Amino acid sequence: MDDPEISIRVFLVDDHAVVRTGLAAYLDTETDVDVIGVASNGRQALDELAVLASNGGAPDVVLMDLLMPEMDGIATTSAIKARWPEVEVVAVTSFVEEQQIRGALEAGAAGYLLKDADAAEVVDAIRAAVAGEVRLDPVAAKALTASLRAPKDGSAALTGREREVVLSIAHGNTNRQIAKALGVSERTARTHVSNILAKLGLTSRTQAAMWAVREGLVSAQGDGPP
Template sequence: MSDAAGVIRVFLVDDHAVVRRGMRAFIDMLPDLEVVGEAVDGQDAVEQLDHRAVDGELPDVVLMDLMMPRLDGLAATSAIKARHPQVEVVALTSFSEVERVHAVLEAGAAGYLLKDAEADEVAAAVRAAMAGEVHLDPAVARRLTRTLVAGGDPVGELTTREREVLILVAKGQSNRDIAHELVISERTARTHVSNVLVKLGLSSRTQAAVWAIREGLVPSP
């Protein structure tokens, strides 16, 4: 996994070479990120990671396109998280694919980016994934929220468990803390956090905490 110098090992999966080149160029500008491999589709990614696991050379984070031939990003994410749960996945999406975003988060992805994301946004998503957090592209989060809520009350769209998770996030608890508090797995806790962010149209835990305080769900510090 990440080396002694703290460099995060990134693996790129996209069926378009120009996208892979662009992402590699972004990542090459960042001193704490390093591209260690590429795959042309989901099937190629799963097979390569299986081989890397044998050699102890798994990446830390996979940047995963959602729309690909043979095996799409959703199926590949599910397969990778099942076989190599220590590997984090960040989905790459376009506006036409937003209906897939919720599904890929449920499959275990640690967030998603638009394909035209800037280098600092890519870095933020990869670093968040390594920290066990969720990073959602703000524009896609807002669009998802409009489709989910359709003008209703966002807090009313949250399940009871999601409200509990939101309150714990606002109190500064980590995914591990939330999992312990609610007697659930850490992955389930992260999924709940991602669902909360999507439904509220937010892109970070900090925004969720501010939102919860503003709405009176928790007292201000």
């Protein structure tokens, strides 16, 4: 998405029409964002996304409400990441409970925003998701940090290079930044990230960062070993 001529394709999922309308209206003012569809619940979203994907037009980012009828946002996020792993999901919700935050991130969400966020913050999270970065509302980040006290389980054995990459992910570095730090191509960095996720049985960079905290590779604040 470095080309300014390429728009970020966004799909909105929220059971409140006023929220969908408001977000769509604001996003349509951004020259690099194109709202390509909306849905009022998870099941409808999956149906609409299937049609878009079959026509070669899957979105880059889905803005996802969490509390909806028919199928909630966490289940929908998990289904999206399973069927279309290249599609990023950013949760936009009113809830800051640790269980909801962790559930969304473990389902594969690349961001967690509150509905009182500034419109500019939403756009920033969309752009960050496409760039392979994560945006968490400060309140959500604080709640998540407080919950990350699980003991080390040594569940996966990574190579030395893979541990370097996980540390970079945990510090919020993009694939480009990881590549520069390691002296490799961006494609090689992407391959390392994909291999790590597969080895750990994870589906997102956020989950890899959480794994690094649980394993004690970095502190909950992400500033180095605890």
